[in-house]
Amino acid sequence: MRTDGGSGPSRGYLSGSWASILGLEANAGPLTNFEVLNFLKSKGASKDPTRVLADLAPSEYKVYDYLVGTAASNQTREKIDEFLEKCKKFDLAKAEVLNILNIRPSSVVETYSIIEFCDQRLGDGVEELMQIVEEVFPAPSTEPVNEETINEAAETNEN
Amino acid sequence: MFYLSRIEHKLRVPPDLHDRPIEEAIKGELQKLFVDKVIANLGLCISVYDIRSITGGFIFPSEGSATYTVVFTLIMFRPFVGEIIAAKLKESNVNGLRLSVGFFDDIYVPVHLLPDPCHHVPDSARRDSVIWIWEIMEGENFIDWEDEIRFQVHSITYPPIPVEPPKDSKPFSPMVITGSINSDGLGPLTWWNEAELEVTEEP
Numbered sequence: 001m002r003t004d005g006g007s008g009p010s011r012g013y014l015s016g017s018w019a020s021i022l023g024l025e026a027n028a029g030p031l032t033n034f035e036v037l038n039f040l041k042s043k044g045a046s047k048d049p050t051r052v053l054a055d056l057a058p059s060e061y062k063v064y065d066y067l068v069g070t071a072a073s074n075q076t077r078e079k080i081d082e083f084l085e086k087c088k089k090f091d092l093a094k095a096e097v098l099n100i101l102n103i104r105p106s107s108v109v110e111t112y113s114i115i116e117f118c119d120q121r122l123g124d125g126v127e128e129l130m131q132i133v134e135e136v137f138p139a140p141s142t143e144p145v146n147e148e149t150i151n152e153a154a155e156t157n158e159n
Numbered sequence: 160m161f162y163l164s165r166i167e168h169k170l171r172v173p174p175d176l177h178d179r180p181i182e183e184a185i186k187g188e189l190q191k192l193f194v195d196k197v198i199a200n201l202g203l204c205i206s207v208y209d210i211r212s213i214t215g216g217f218i219f220p221s222e223g224s225a226t227y228t229v230v231f232t233l234i235m236f237r238p239f240v241g242e243i244i245a246a247k248l249k250e251s252n253v254n255g256l257r258l259s260v261g262f263f264d265d266i267y268v269p270v271h272l273l274p275d276p277c278h279h280v281p282d283s284a285r286r287d288s289v290i291w292i293w294e295i296m297e298g299e300n301f302i303d304w305e306d307e308i309r310f311q312v313h314s315i316t317y318p319p320i321p322v323e324p325p326k327d328s329k330p331f332s333p334m335v336i337t338g339s340i341n342s343d344g345l346g347p348l349t350w351w352n353e354a355e356l357e358v359t360e361e362p
Contacts, residue, residue, distance in 0.1 A: 059195035
């Protein structure tokens with residue numbers, strides 16, 4: 001029933017009709033980049049260059065590599081809860097909050113593309129929102145410190 | 160960007176796995192079947208998140224495999240329309256840009272969704288490539304290979320498998336994201352860092 005589509009090394013494909021039989025609940029909840037990264041770490045993904053110890057598919061490592069390069073690698077569950085609490089007053093849509101967490105905009109102009117009708121809805125509040133982002137998720141100052149925390153997180157997950 | 164999708168599936172577990180713990184055997188089979196595969200309208204499967212229930216285990220006549228009904232959860236990559244995603248440039252030609260997020264690279268930005276007005280010049284370093292340039296008042300802004308590029312998801316399509324793929328066609332992609340970078344805050348990140356600096360310098 002599984003068909004490998006087309007010619008060349010393209011991605012495998014599960015046909016539409018089959019998928020419709022399968023789907024129980026297509027959307028059982030969104031995940032932030034942080035949560036996916038955390039899940040992959042809990043499966044054993046780390047910066048270990050040999051990549052033989054963990055039971056991860058090569059494609060999962062690609063996702064890990066991408067996420068480690070995003071803002072998600074500097075986030076923690078507590079920080080995210082703190083941010084959710086603080087940005088309640090802006091009355092943002094769930095998708096917008098999710099997008100802010102994933103992208104971590106560092107300037108007002110970046111926020112404009114994420115929040116719909118940002119001007120009308122937030123007005124000057126956008127500056128305050130930027131401050132909260134800067135406060136809760138500070139930009140990584142130096143690389144080595146950054147590396148250490150990632151390793152620590154990976155270790156605690158392994159235990 | 161990522162979603163959980165709960166799925167029920169009748170899974171066949173071949174006889175050579177029957178000596179392993181059932182959950183482990185089923186997880187392995189699910190991973191083989193779904194990880195790095197596109198399911199139409201659900202997206203690209205990243206990982207098997209958990210297994211909710213396993214029932215059955217019936218062996219049909221003339222079959223060695225045991226068939227289980229499994230309910231499980233997958234992590235899917237399925238951006239929503241309007242989402243902003245960070246990517247890298249993969250191809251740049253006269254038809255527009257192709258972007259990649261590392262694990263998925265069927266992201267296209269057609270010419271009409273590039274910043275307006277813009278034009279392109281041939282890329283001297285790469286054959287058949289061009290460099291797109293956004294013209295704004297202060298000068299020219301290049302879309303080059305190093306920068307992180309933010310795009311907004313314009314649409315996601317799941318093209319059906321071609322019955323007879325034309326010869327010399329590029330590999331079939333089961334999931335295609337069309338992105339737009341024609342808005343404030345989109346495109347290479349350096350464009351906006353510079354813009355921010357100029358604004359702060361003004362007063």
